[in-house]
Amino acid sequence: MEQQYIDLYKAHHATIKEHSAAVINESRDEAFALFEELGFPTTRLENYKYTDLRPAFEQDYGLNIRRLDFPVDPYQVFKCDVPGIDSFLYFVVNDGFYPEENERNKELPEGVIICSLKEASEKHPELVKKYYGRLSNTKKDGLVAFNGAFAQDGFFMYVPKNVELPRPVQLINIMRSDVDFMANSHNLIIIEENAKAQLLVCDHTQDDVHFFANRVTEVFVGEYATYDHYKLENTHNRMTNLATLLVEQQASSNIISNVITLHNGLTRNTIEVALNGKHCETEVCGMVIGDKNQTVDNFTSVLHNMPECHSDELFKYVLDDSSKGAFTGRLYVAKDAQKTLAYQTNRNILLNRTARMRTKPQLEIYADDVKCSHGATIGQLDDNALFYMRSRGIPFNEARLLLMNAFMADVIDYIRIDALRDRIKMLVEKRLRGELSKCEGCVICQ
Amino acid sequence: MLVIKNLHASINGKEILKGINLTVNPGEIHAIMGPNGSGKSTLSSVITGNPFFEVTQGSIEFNGKDLLELAPEERANEGVFLSFQYPVEIPGVSMVNFMRAAINEKRKYLNEPAISASDFLRLMREKKELVEMDSKLTNRAVNEGFSGGEKKKNEIFQMAMLEPKLAILDETDSGLDIDALRIVANGVNKLKTPDNATIVITHYQRLLDYITPDFVHVLYDGNIVKSGTKELALELEARGYDWIKQEVEA
Numbered sequence: 001m002e003q004q005y006i007d008l009y010k011a012h013h014a015t016i017k018e019h020s021a022a023v024i025n026e027s028r029d030e031a032f033a034l035f036e037e038l039g040f041p042t043t044r045l046e047n048y049k050y051t052d053l054r055p056a057f058e059q060d061y062g063l064n065i066r067r068l069d070f071p072v073d074p075y076q077v078f079k080c081d082v083p084g085i086d087s088f089l090y091f092v093v094n095d096g097f098y099p100e101e102n103e104r105n106k107e108l109p110e111g112v113i114i115c116s117l118k119e120a121s122e123k124h125p126e127l128v129k130k131y132y133g134r135l136s137n138t139k140k141d142g143l144v145a146f147n148g149a150f151a152q153d154g155f156f157m158y159v160p161k162n163v164e165l166p167r168p169v170q171l172i173n174i175m176r177s178d179v180d181f182m183a184n185s186h187n188l189i190i191i192e193e194n195a196k197a198q199l200l201v202c203d204h205t206q207d208d209v210h211f212f213a214n215r216v217t218e219v220f221v222g223e224y225a226t227y228d229h230y231k232l233e234n235t236h237n238r239m240t241n242l243a244t245l246l247v248e249q250q251a252s253s254n255i256i257s258n259v260i261t262l263h264n265g266l267t268r269n270t271i272e273v274a275l276n277g278k279h280c281e282t283e284v285c286g287m288v289i290g291d292k293n294q295t296v297d298n299f300t301s302v303l304h305n306m307p308e309c310h311s312d313e314l315f316k317y318v319l320d321d322s323s324k325g326a327f328t329g330r331l332y333v334a335k336d337a338q339k340t341l342a343y344q345t346n347r348n349i350l351l352n353r354t355a356r357m358r359t360k361p362q363l364e365i366y367a368d369d370v371k372c373s374h375g376a377t378i379g380q381l382d383d384n385a386l387f388y389m390r391s392r393g394i395p396f397n398e399a400r401l402l403l404m405n406a407f408m409a410d411v412i413d414y415i416r417i418d419a420l421r422d423r424i425k426m427l428v429e430k431r432l433r434g435e436l437s438k439c440e441g442c443v444i445c446q
Numbered sequence: 447m448l449v450i451k452n453l454h455a456s457i458n459g460k461e462i463l464k465g466i467n468l469t470v471n472p473g474e475i476h477a478i479m480g481p482n483g484s485g486k487s488t489l490s491s492v493i494t495g496n497p498f499f500e501v502t503q504g505s506i507e508f509n510g511k512d513l514l515e516l517a518p519e520e521r522a523n524e525g526v527f528l529s530f531q532y533p534v535e536i537p538g539v540s541m542v543n544f545m546r547a548a549i550n551e552k553r554k555y556l557n558e559p560a561i562s563a564s565d566f567l568r569l570m571r572e573k574k575e576l577v578e579m580d581s582k583l584t585n586r587a588v589n590e591g592f593s594g595g596e597k598k599k600n601e602i603f604q605m606a607m608l609e610p611k612l613a614i615l616d617e618t619d620s621g622l623d624i625d626a627l628r629i630v631a632n633g634v635n636k637l638k639t640p641d642n643a644t645i646v647i648t649h650y651q652r653l654l655d656y657i658t659p660d661f662v663h664v665l666y667d668g669n670i671v672k673s674g675t676k677e678l679a680l681e682l683e684a685r686g687y688d689w690i691k692q693e694v695e696a
Contacts (some may be wrong), residue, residue: 004498085644298607380532382536383497383498384534385534385535385536387496387497387498387518387534388530388533388534388536388546389494389536389539389544389547390495390517390518390519390522391494391495391518391519391521391522391527391528391530391553392522392544392604392608393519393522393523393548393551393555393608394519394544394547394548395517395519395551396519398547398551399519402536402539402543402544402547403536403537403538403539404536405538406536406538406587407538408540409538410538
């Protein structure tokens with residue numbers, strides 16, 4: 001199944017490059033060579049052993065390497081953003097950055113650049129060149145290599161030194177096509193020293209065809225900078241969503257990554273955060289609500305390369321029907337990373353006998369003066385609590401809902417945008433009630 | 447109000463209740479005493495519909511309704527309340543949300559509109575004062591991190607909020623110091639009306655110094671073996687349970 005993409009690349013690499021930008025093309029052939037060597041990941045690989053992605057690769061997808069415009073007006077389709085959340089709003093349709101029309105986006109502070117990666121590569125080649133591929137090019141990973149070969153564009157955000165964004169940035173990814181379709185994109189986010197930014201990425205599907213997205217996001221967070229990365233997925237069950245988030249933190253920076261999967265088909269989130277300076281603060285968290293045949297595999301790596309950093313990790317899953325979940329929490333503490341504080345928790349509730357959860361804490365500690373902990377549980381709702389609530393007149397289903405909402409509460413509390421936190425709380429409740437059992441466009445707007 | 451006839455119940459196939467008969471009328475306070483393992487807590491669990499217990503024989507009628515046919519939540523909304531011996535901690539569910547859900551479910555059951563936010567807050571405040579409960583506790587998750595005494599107070603607070611027709615206090619005195627005991631008992635007494643009834647399940651006579659029962663029953667080996675007035679409780683306190691055992695076995 002790799003062969004068709006290898007052939008495609010060999011026949012059309014000139015076209016691919018022509019519709020991309022020089023900076024992005026520089027490492028393209030190398031990435032392709034690596035993909036030829038690695039192929040798509042299989043369950044024989046340790047890092048991919050829980051979820052078989054092959055069926056998703058077998059599908060025959062269309063690609064848009066000539067980058068023709070898709071007939072869609074996202075401003076029509078998505079009339080509102082999260083109510084109460086005042087954001088800088090951007091759309092990416094498949095892999096194409098949608099021309100900016102939003103008046104309020106002109107209020108971005110001076111020096112901040114938000115545009116397509118292609119545009120950034122052409123207008124600010126030195127800046128893009130300095131960062132593009134720095135984290136991804138060294139990855140021995142089939143998906144990242146495939147992305148390096150085929151991604152032609154993506155989202156670009158640059159927040160210069162000492163600048164604080166007054167509002168969160170919201171990026172809405174929409175998959176839109178009349179035929180089974182694949183999109184590869186590469187996002188690049190640079191938050192310079194002492195800058196502050198929050199990004200909310202929403203993944204949505206528009207049409208009832210098979211979609212395949214393979215996105216790589218590189219984030220560079222400078223000294224004393226603060227960055228929030230929220231990813232909210234609400235896609236339909238014919239979506240394969242492969243997302244690799246690579247973050248590099250400099251000293252005394254503070255980041256949150258929170259991946260929330262409300263509804264999906266097959267999702268793989270690979271999140272790697274490298275703590276490359278002292279006194280970094282890192283929160284990596286996420287939640288999954290799965291039912292039917294949904295599959296979510298969150299693979300996380302927190303790399304304590306420097307001493308005196310603090311990381312927390314919290315992932316929670318509620319799985320019903322025949323849904324499948326997987327979690328890997330790799331925690332690496334380098335030999336000299338003394339005084340590391342690193343805590344990891346993964347808790348899961350299975351509502352049905354046929355739901356499956358696999359979880360693996362993976363701690364690799366080479367320093368000797370650290371505090372690290374991990375805990376993973378898989379269980380059911382607490383029968384005693386259920387009876388207690390029923391004995392107060394709360395019906396079984398309501399009691400279950402209250403417990404499930406309560407179970408997810410601490411992950412939601414990790415959201416540092418008040419309006420978004422309230423909104424997600426509401427969406428989670430709706431989802432658990434079964435009111436969002438089908439994704440129709442943007443849940444944000446319902 | 448409550449009529450229990452020939453009630454048999456078991457857990458995991460082991461019979462615990464072996465033919466209980468008990469009638470409770472409005473306005474009455476009944477105390478049920480007995481040694482450990484006699485079936486006191488099983489009785490309260492069965493009346494409230496705990497699914498871990500199986501009723502194998504007999505009937506429970508509550509205001510003319512067959513209680514055994516009703517789900518636990520329906521029994522609660524009919525006006526049955528249990529103050530748990532071991533109140534359950536529910537992390538993440540706030541007391542406020544919990545109480546609002548309970549009150550509104552009851553109103554829904556009785557075809558009444560949901561309570562307004564201001565009425566609800568006023569009710570919370572009133573009832574908190576009644577049991578001298580710290581406001582900090584009602585701002586927390588249900589029972590989470592509460593001390594033993596706070597948990598018991600919280601049970602009586604919930605009882606005050608829900609105004610049941612029949613309240614069953616299962617070992618509410620256990621783990622309480624003398625001040626907490628007085629507060630809890632005062633709360634129960636203040637909630638007493640000629641229309642509601644209370645069943646006090648207890649080990650010791652101590653609580654009965656504060657809550658005066660109209661009837662005292664002794665439960666032993668799954669049966670009520672002796673009934674009397676409050677003097678029986680005093681006698682039990684003085685003589686222990688052994689003489690009852692001997693009487694039964696004789």
